[in-house]
Amino acid sequence: MIVLTGINHKTASVAVREKIFAGCQEKKDLLPTLRSIGGVDEVLYLSTCNRVEILASVTEDDMALKAISGFLAKSGGLTEQEAAGCFYEYRGEKAVRHVFRVASSLDSMVMGEAQILGQVKDAYREALEQYSTGVVINRLMHCSFRAAKRVRSETGIAVNPVSVSHAAVELAKKIFGSLDGKKILLIGAGEMAELTGQQLIEKGAQSITVANRSLAQAELLAERFHGEAASLDDLEKILIETDIVISSTGASGFIVTAEMLRNIHHRRRNRLLFLIDIAVPRDIEPAASELENVFLYNIDNLQDIVDENVNARRKEAIKAERIIDEEVERFVNWQKALESVPTIVSLRNKAEEIVQTEMEKASGWMNDLKKEDRARIEWLVNSIVNKVLHSPVTVMKEESSEFNSRDIVAAVRRLFRLD
Amino acid sequence: MISADPELISFQIALVLCAVSTIGYLSSLLVRKVRLAKISTWLLSIASVFLTVKFVFVVIHSSWFLNPDSRDFFSFCAWSVCVIYLFLQFKTKTRVLGAFISPLILLFMIAAAGEEAGKAVRPQNLQSWLAALHLLLTIFGEVLFAIASCAGLMFIMQNRLLKNKKLSGMSRLLPSLNDLDRINHMCLLWGFPLLSVGIIAGVVFAQISWKTGWLTDPKIVWTFIAWIVYGFLLHQRLAIGWKGYRMALFSGIIFVLLFVSYLGVKICFSTLHNFI
Numbered sequence: 001m002i003v004l005t006g007i008n009h010k011t012a013s014v015a016v017r018e019k020i021f022a023g024c025q026e027k028k029d030l031l032p033t034l035r036s037i038g039g040v041d042e043v044l045y046l047s048t049c050n051r052v053e054i055l056a057s058v059t060e061d062d063m064a065l066k067a068i069s070g071f072l073a074k075s076g077g078l079t080e081q082e083a084a085g086c087f088y089e090y091r092g093e094k095a096v097r098h099v100f101r102v103a104s105s106l107d108s109m110v111m112g113e114a115q116i117l118g119q120v121k122d123a124y125r126e127a128l129e130q131y132s133t134g135v136v137i138n139r140l141m142h143c144s145f146r147a148a149k150r151v152r153s154e155t156g157i158a159v160n161p162v163s164v165s166h167a168a169v170e171l172a173k174k175i176f177g178s179l180d181g182k183k184i185l186l187i188g189a190g191e192m193a194e195l196t197g198q199q200l201i202e203k204g205a206q207s208i209t210v211a212n213r214s215l216a217q218a219e220l221l222a223e224r225f226h227g228e229a230a231s232l233d234d235l236e237k238i239l240i241e242t243d244i245v246i247s248s249t250g251a252s253g254f255i256v257t258a259e260m261l262r263n264i265h266h267r268r269r270n271r272l273l274f275l276i277d278i279a280v281p282r283d284i285e286p287a288a289s290e291l292e293n294v295f296l297y298n299i300d301n302l303q304d305i306v307d308e309n310v311n312a313r314r315k316e317a318i319k320a321e322r323i324i325d326e327e328v329e330r331f332v333n334w335q336k337a338l339e340s341v342p343t344i345v346s347l348r349n350k351a352e353e354i355v356q357t358e359m360e361k362a363s364g365w366m367n368d369l370k371k372e373d374r375a376r377i378e379w380l381v382n383s384i385v386n387k388v389l390h391s392p393v394t395v396m397k398e399e400s401s402e403f404n405s406r407d408i409v410a411a412v413r414r415l416f417r418l419d
Numbered sequence: 420m421i422s423a424d425p426e427l428i429s430f431q432i433a434l435v436l437c438a439v440s441t442i443g444y445l446s447s448l449l450v451r452k453v454r455l456a457k458i459s460t461w462l463l464s465i466a467s468v469f470l471t472v473k474f475v476f477v478v479i480h481s482s483w484f485l486n487p488d489s490r491d492f493f494s495f496c497a498w499s500v501c502v503i504y505l506f507l508q509f510k511t512k513t514r515v516l517g518a519f520i521s522p523l524i525l526l527f528m529i530a531a532a533g534e535e536a537g538k539a540v541r542p543q544n545l546q547s548w549l550a551a552l553h554l555l556l557t558i559f560g561e562v563l564f565a566i567a568s569c570a571g572l573m574f575i576m577q578n579r580l581l582k583n584k585k586l587s588g589m590s591r592l593l594p595s596l597n598d599l600d601r602i603n604h605m606c607l608l609w610g611f612p613l614l615s616v617g618i619i620a621g622v623v624f625a626q627i628s629w630k631t632g633w634l635t636d637p638k639i640v641w642t643f644i645a646w647i648v649y650g651f652l653l654h655q656r657l658a659i660g661w662k663g664y665r666m667a668l669f670s671g672i673i674f675v676l677l678f679v680s681y682l683g684v685k686i687c688f689s690t691l692h693n694f695i
């Protein structure tokens with residue numbers, strides 16, 4: 001049976017997550033240790049900044065789950081009080097669904113984020129390198145990758161940006177098309193402004209100029225972006241060259257006025273200008289928005305876009321859950337087929353089918369034979385096929401009482417192309 | 420024999436393809452799916468291939484350059500919009516432009532289908548390579564202006580969406596402002612010289628064959644006004660530095676005015692250019 005236990009941002013505080021994460025990180029032989037727990041047959045360890053989870057294929061679920069969560073709590077050095085209520089447990093189909101949801105980023109803090117699939121893939125690679133997984137978890141992981149890919153391509157869950165800085169980048173692209181060669185002006189400093197500037201540069205913008213009331217501060221920040229520093233007194237001159245302005249000063253009045261922009265409009269040769277005002281109180285006069293070819297967005301405008309996108313993602317998540325349902329069903333069907341009895345049946349059926357087709361093909365020349373000769377040939381063919389199938393079927397039956405039969409059944413399914 | 424006429428068949432196939440791709444483009448705008456627009460682009464490409472085939476037949480069968488009929492004229496208009504659009508699409512990756520231009524193509528195709536095939540448009544004495552050149556370049560020039568105006572129209576829509584601080588599905592679908600402005604610029608830049616040469620060819624031709632009386636022909640006056648207006652726009656763009664919104668707005672308004680006055684001229688007057 002497939003089981004999963006672990007903690008995530010919903011069930012445990014960051015302090016608890018930290019402890020467990022650090023405890024597991026220290027252990028070099030984590031996977032072999034987990035695998036040596038009684039009843040655990042295959043195991044995979046996934047950790048991200050928001051979750052630590054152990055996925056396992058076990059023979060006895062209650063015992064194994066208890067042992068695994070106990071192991072996690074111990075390696076994190078948690079007190080019993082801390083550990084209580086942190087761990088969630090999933091069994092069978094629910095565990096499968098959880099893995100698919102995690103890989104598809106439906107269980108993430110920011111729904112639809114792209115990193116989680118990479119992290120799941122890394123965890124799987126690690127497990128493969130340490131030979132801690134087998135037929136069941138290997139298949140489960142591949143199915144989860146497919147589910148995640150389908151969710152990404154068939155729903156709009158990851159389409160629209162859900163952070164202010166990404167929304168600003170998207171807007172810039174809608175205005176300028178390509179950001180190649182665009183010049184950015186940062187007025188004032190602040191985490192959000194820097195982040196936005198950084199992302200614009202990553203998307204191809206040419207250079208950043210930093211303007212600040214204190215030139216020293218401006219120089220410090222400019223150095224980080226490999227840009228130029230400027231004083232606020234030269235603002236008008238710099239604006240002539242600029243395409244995108246990100247403003248976030250703590251000033252009480254307007255730093256960039258509509259009048260200022262009107263004055264340089266002609267010298268800018270009416271080029272498009274994108275103004276992002278993240279500051280509260282605002283730095284850029286709202287009237288600037290009415291100027292031709294000038295696009296002004298303040299923090300509220302950007303936040304509105306983000307909120308709308310978050311809502312859109314929630315709607316898409318419903319579609320995504322449907323895809324997950326389909327994929328879970330597919331996996332569970334495969335798992336059911338891993339039992340030896342259905343495999344034996346389908347192997348027999350396949351052999352039967354082959355005999356039927358070949359006999360039909362041969363019916364042309366066999367018509368010349370006598371009736372009893374035909375019956376003899378038929379008998380001969382059937383007995384050969386039965387002899388050939390005898391040993392694989394017996395082995396599967398013998399092993400079916402043991403857990404190992406899955407490997408053999410899986411091998412048979414592959415060898416005879418029964419899937 | 421008419422049913423087996425390869426020229427007619429390829430024209431009809433192109434007509435159907437144009438109609439389907441127009442529907443595809445418009446519905447891609449409605450349901451906001453890029454895939455539909457992609458399929459429509461392919462359909463339009465195939466349609467333009469069929470139109471090209473048609474013209475190959477026309478050239479083989481009759482000396483089209485010297486004596487086009489009305490259907491040839493309109494389908495040539497459609498063909499040139501098609502080719503220019505596909506070229507722009509290839510260069511700027513602005514697929515949605517198709518939703519605005521494909522109806523124009525369809526309109527030309529329908530106009531072509533409505534005309535009687537084989538109706539000679541000009542008396543024998545007006546046939547010369549000069550007239551053919553005039554026709555070719557004037558069509559190309561006007562078509563480029565039409566596309567410039569479509570891009571302008573889209574610019575105005577996108578501009579309004581972005582000014583309203585909405586990043587809705589529509590705004591995501593429309594190309595970026597800069598790309599639209601570039602299309603407008605490119606079309607004006609190419610369209611104006613082509614139209615100029617086309618008009619000069621026409622003037623020379625008219626002077627030779629008609630001597631007098633052609634200057635006051637309504638359609639000639641119309642073309643001349645269009646030429647001046649677009650020259651003005653290009654001048655504002657290159658010399659004064661008009662860009663973006665104002666450019667888009669003026670191209671849009673001028674296009675509508677010219678279109679309306681063209682219809683007026685076509686309906687109310689009998690001119691030397693009765694075939695257009």
